Amino acid sequence: MIKIALDAMGGDFGVPVTVPAAVEAVRVNGGLELILVGDETQVQTELKRLGAANEARLSVRHTTQTVGMDEAPAQALRMKKDSSMRVCVNMVKSGEANACVSAGNTGALMATAKYVLKTLPGIDRPAICARIPAVKGHTYMLDLGANLDCSAEQLLQFAVMGSVLVAATEHKPQPKVGVLNVGQEDIKGNDQVKGAAKLLDGSGLNYIGFVEGNDVFLSDVDVVVCDGFAGNVALKTMEGASKTIAHFLREEFSRNWMTSISAAFAMPVLKALRQRIDPRKYNGASFLGLTGIVVKSHGSSDAVALRNAIEVARLEVEEDIPRRIDSQLEASLSARRTA
Amino acid sequence: MIKIALDAMGGDFGVPVTVPAAVEAVRVNGGLELILVGDETQVQTELKRLGAANEARLSVRHTTQTVGMDEAPAQALRMKKDSSMRVCVNMVKSGEANACVSAGNTGALMATAKYVLKTLPGIDRPAICARIPAVKGHTYMLDLGANLDCSAEQLLQFAVMGSVLVAATEHKPQPKVGVLNVGQEDIKGNDQVKGAAKLLDGSGLNYIGFVEGNDVFLSDVDVVVCDGFAGNVALKTMEGASKTIAHFLREEFSRNWMTSISAAFAMPVLKALRQRIDPRKYNGASFLGLTGIVVKSHGSSDAVALRNAIEVARLEVEEDIPRRIDSQLEASLSARRTA
Numbered sequence: 001m002i003k004i005a006l007d008a009m010g011g012d013f014g015v016p017v018t019v020p021a022a023v024e025a026v027r028v029n030g031g032l033e034l035i036l037v038g039d040e041t042q043v044q045t046e047l048k049r050l051g052a053a054n055e056a057r058l059s060v061r062h063t064t065q066t067v068g069m070d071e072a073p074a075q076a077l078r079m080k081k082d083s084s085m086r087v088c089v090n091m092v093k094s095g096e097a098n099a100c101v102s103a104g105n106t107g108a109l110m111a112t113a114k115y116v117l118k119t120l121p122g123i124d125r126p127a128i129c130a131r132i133p134a135v136k137g138h139t140y141m142l143d144l145g146a147n148l149d150c151s152a153e154q155l156l157q158f159a160v161m162g163s164v165l166v167a168a169t170e171h172k173p174q175p176k177v178g179v180l181n182v183g184q185e186d187i188k189g190n191d192q193v194k195g196a197a198k199l200l201d202g203s204g205l206n207y208i209g210f211v212e213g214n215d216v217f218l219s220d221v222d223v224v225v226c227d228g229f230a231g232n233v234a235l236k237t238m239e240g241a242s243k244t245i246a247h248f249l250r251e252e253f254s255r256n257w258m259t260s261i262s263a264a265f266a267m268p269v270l271k272a273l274r275q276r277i278d279p280r281k282y283n284g285a286s287f288l289g290l291t292g293i294v295v296k297s298h299g300s301s302d303a304v305a306l307r308n309a310i311e312v313a314r315l316e317v318e319e320d321i322p323r324r325i326d327s328q329l330e331a332s333l334s335a336r337r338t339a
Numbered sequence: 340m341i342k343i344a345l346d347a348m349g350g351d352f353g354v355p356v357t358v359p360a361a362v363e364a365v366r367v368n369g370g371l372e373l374i375l376v377g378d379e380t381q382v383q384t385e386l387k388r389l390g391a392a393n394e395a396r397l398s399v400r401h402t403t404q405t406v407g408m409d410e411a412p413a414q415a416l417r418m419k420k421d422s423s424m425r426v427c428v429n430m431v432k433s434g435e436a437n438a439c440v441s442a443g444n445t446g447a448l449m450a451t452a453k454y455v456l457k458t459l460p461g462i463d464r465p466a467i468c469a470r471i472p473a474v475k476g477h478t479y480m481l482d483l484g485a486n487l488d489c490s491a492e493q494l495l496q497f498a499v500m501g502s503v504l505v506a507a508t509e510h511k512p513q514p515k516v517g518v519l520n521v522g523q524e525d526i527k528g529n530d531q532v533k534g535a536a537k538l539l540d541g542s543g544l545n546y547i548g549f550v551e552g553n554d555v556f557l558s559d560v561d562v563v564v565c566d567g568f569a570g571n572v573a574l575k576t577m578e579g580a581s582k583t584i585a586h587f588l589r590e591e592f593s594r595n596w597m598t599s600i601s602a603a604f605a606m607p608v609l610k611a612l613r614q615r616i617d618p619r620k621y622n623g624a625s626f627l628g629l630t631g632i633v634v635k636s637h638g639s640s641d642a643v644a645l646r647n648a649i650e651v652a653r654l655e656v657e658e659d660i661p662r663r664i665d666s667q668l669e670a671s672l673s674a675r676r677t678a
Contacts, residue, residue, distance in 0.1 A: 072526070135586050145521050148529045182484050182571040187411075190487045190568060213575025217583040226572075229529060232521040233569045234576045236552025241580040244556040245616065247474050252611045265604040269591045276587050 001033050001057075002317045004099050004310060005091040008038030009066040009084040011103030012300050015039075018103070019046035021306035026057045028307075032314060033057040035097055038066070038084040063087045067104050069299060073111035085109055089116045092292040099293035099313040101284075103301050109294065110146050110287060117290040120322060122329045124151075126289035127158045128228070128296065129165060131282050132238065134217045140166050140175075141216060141224045144285065145232035152195025155179060155225050156203060157329070159196070161288040162223035163205050164328045168319035172222060178211030180226035180234070185210075192227065204335035213237075242277060284309030291322055340372050340396075341656045343438050343649060344430040347377030348405040348423040350442025351639050354378075357442070358385035360645035365396045367646075371653060372396040374436055377405070377423040402426045406443050408638060412450035424448055428455045431631040438632035438652040440623075442640050448633065449485055449626060456629040459661060461668045463490075465628035466497045467567070467635065468504060470621050471577065473556045479505050479514075480555060480563045483624065484571035491534025494518060494564050495542060496668070498535070500627040501562035502544050503667045507658035511561060517550030519565035519573070524549070531566065543674035552576075581616060623648030630661055 008018045015038065022034045036043045040062035047053045047060075065083040067076045080086055088100035089112050102109050110126065119126055129142035142158050143150065150158075159177045166175035179196050181189040186197070188210065200207035211221050213234055226234070249270075253263035263270075275281075279298070283305035287294040293316045297309035347357045354377065361373045375382045379401035386392045386399075404422040406415045419425055427439035428451050441448050449465065458465055468481035481497050482489065489497075498516045505514035518535050520528040525536070527549065539546035550560050552573055565573070588609075592602035602609075614620075618637070622644035626633040632655045636648035 070524075133583065135583055148521065180572060182487065182568060185409075213572045213577075214579030214582065216576065217579035229521060230569055230572045233519060233552045233565075233573050237555065237573045237576045238552075238580040240553030240556035241577040242584055243553065244472065244474055245581055245584050245612075248612055248615050249608075252608045252615070253605075255608075255611070259608050262601075262604040262608055265601040266592075266608075269588075269594075269598050269601055269605075272591045272594070273584070273587055276591070277584065 002031055002314055003033045003035065003097045004101060004313050004317070005035045005037050005061070005088040005097035006310065007084045007088045007100065007102035007104055008036040008043050009104070011297065012069065015042045015046045017301065017303050017306060019043055020050060021303040021310065022058060023047070023050050023052040023055065024303065025307050025310045026055060029314070034310070035059050035061055035091065037061045037088045037091070038063055061087060061091070067108045069105050071105055071108060073105070073107040076105065076108035077111050077115055086112055089113055089294065092294065093117055098317040099295065101295045101297055101306070101309050101313050103297035103299055103306060103309070106145070106296055109296055113287050113290055113294045117292045117294070119289050120291055120326050120329065122333065123157050123289040124154050126287045127161060128285050129162055129288050130235070130285040132216055133277050133282060136220055138282070139216050139221060139224055141226070141231055141234070142288065143226065143228040143231050144235050145228040147228040149229070150192060150227035152192050152199055155192060155196035155227070156199040156332070157289065158225040159200055159203070159205055159207070159223065160329050160332050161325050162225060164324045165286065165288065165321060166222050168321060168324055169315050170222070174206040175222035176208045176220060177205050177223045177225065178208050178215065178221040180224050180230055181210035181212065183210065184212065196225070199336070202336055203332045205332060239279070280305035280308060284312030286312060286316060288321070288325065293317055293321060340370055341653055342372045342374065342436045343440060343652050343656070344374045344376050344400070344427040344436035345649065346423045346427045346439065346441035346443055347375040347382050348443070350636065350645075351408065354381045354385050356640065356642050356645060358382055359389060360642040360649065361397060362386070362389050362391040362394065363642065364646050364649045365394060368653070373649070374398050374400050374430065376400045376427045376430070377402055400426060400430070406447045408444050410444055410447060412444070412446040415444065415447035416450050416454055425451055428452055428633065431633065432456055437656040438634065440634045440636055440645070440648050440652050442636035442638055442645060442648070445484070445635055448635055452626050452629055452633045456631045456633070458628050459630055459665050459668065461672065462496050462628040463493050465626050466500060467624050468501055468627050469574070469624040471555055472616050472621060475559055477621070478555050478560060478563055480565070480570055480573070481627065482565065482567040482570050483574050484567040486567040488568070489531060489566035491531050491538055494531060494535035494566070495538040495671070496628065497564040498539055498542070498544055498546070498562065499668050499671050500664050501564060503663045504625065504627060504660060505561045507660060507663055508654050509561070513545040514561035515547045515559060516544050516562045516564065517547050517554065517560040519563050519569055520549035520551065522549065523551065535564070538675070541675055542671040544671060578618070619644035620647060623651030625651060625655060627660070627664065632656055632660060
């Protein structure tokens, strides 16, 4: 049985989204147990409404505080010791849960996770990793915003973490790792990416060299490592670009009666396209490099999206990702010492 | 009459693209004169083939060298003093041309332009600026790859340059300027963007604060400033994202006979969408901050794309962009001194 603590108060909607997602998740997966962490009255009311008050694999842990979506991380860490978010992370630390999932304030969750769980030996700072839809399927990218300035050593650590995650969860023994840069030639780039390239040569990872922003989608790279500034810019740029294309498509289809008729004909295709790039399918960013498993769900997640984040956490528990990162890091460092 | 020197040998295709683009450009615009810089025999042969050998507003300047697309910028600068690219830039310096356009090697063009033309007083380094399609029309973004690490002062200079370009060419008196960041809150970001935000407050520019990757497309910001690393990543990410969506759309429309029929119905709409985000329409990146006007056309440009780059250069000559940047920079610096 895999036990996951779910921050029932997190995200833009809280209980009306988190509780239905939890109910559905345990109904779909018989090997999953969820602990709903938050205001007991609110959670129980919602459980009753859904006819799930007696579901054996759902329990409630009462907490008295919540972390606001715009609250400063330091403030949350200091003042919100009984928040749903903090208690979730504490439960991972104590072993009461195998992982936790929260749709709450990203900065506060990262600060709490680092403070409570600590990083693995050899990891300077955790990174945020997510899947990106790509022509070949998808690509994993990290860091997406936790570390704005990264040293070459940190980029190497990200490469190890991403590589382990893809090898374990996608069953690809040697994932292709690339470093995000402004060109593919060795002479291109800033000191950090050039340094990371040197460290990655002979790290034992399947390092394929520098990749550019378009390669995230169009090449066969599996793991793209970058500092959190570039990663966050890339993530939000792709979101903006796809929304813009969707907007243009809508405008063109509603231009006149003829285009409106063609829209009706094209509806099944447009629906299939929407499903294919549905951000909810890609919800669930992993905080990698910690001693425990913490997954961040998008703040505006609905129940479908949140269930995907729960599934990300479940898979990481099943594959014991923190332990695997720990041993791969050891292997990569000793490979470099030998080289 | 506006005179533009065109690097006839530049780009992936050279003369078969550059000469037809030049012929069409002068035919469409009676106030434009183009100097085709490159191998005279090749250019004249192409001109004859197009029946344009006697076109009064097209002249040829013979050069003996070309800069390779992968040639190291330093090598091009030192060894290719009679290259089509170098002579184009020289002609801007001497005043024989009001601007130059090249589809050649970006690094070599930037190095040559900086060396020959120099930057304006108060500008540390030139930046690459281009238009990006957006929901509201388009957004200008700089730097797109010339300066990987940028100080707060450089970001301010980019803001001045972009603001001047948009004010003059789009006839917007107070363009909205944003600094690209990983969040909109003041506490977010690295030292450079925080420093730039401080400098921009009270610069006299219409500074609207931090913007994120999606805001480039979805908000009403006119000018987005960033370091060349983030800018290049954003530019290539949007390219990759839109190609991926186009790929998915093609796949979904060709899934079975029913979707193929709906594709036929949707064809006019898909064509309109393609035209709307056609990268050729957005071709022509400006090297801003130099004493003269240099426009870079994409290496793979066809004649249509190259004509758009020529039009970008023409407009910048008409609006006297370098002089305007010079005076706005002075005004912004003195506004800050007063503030």
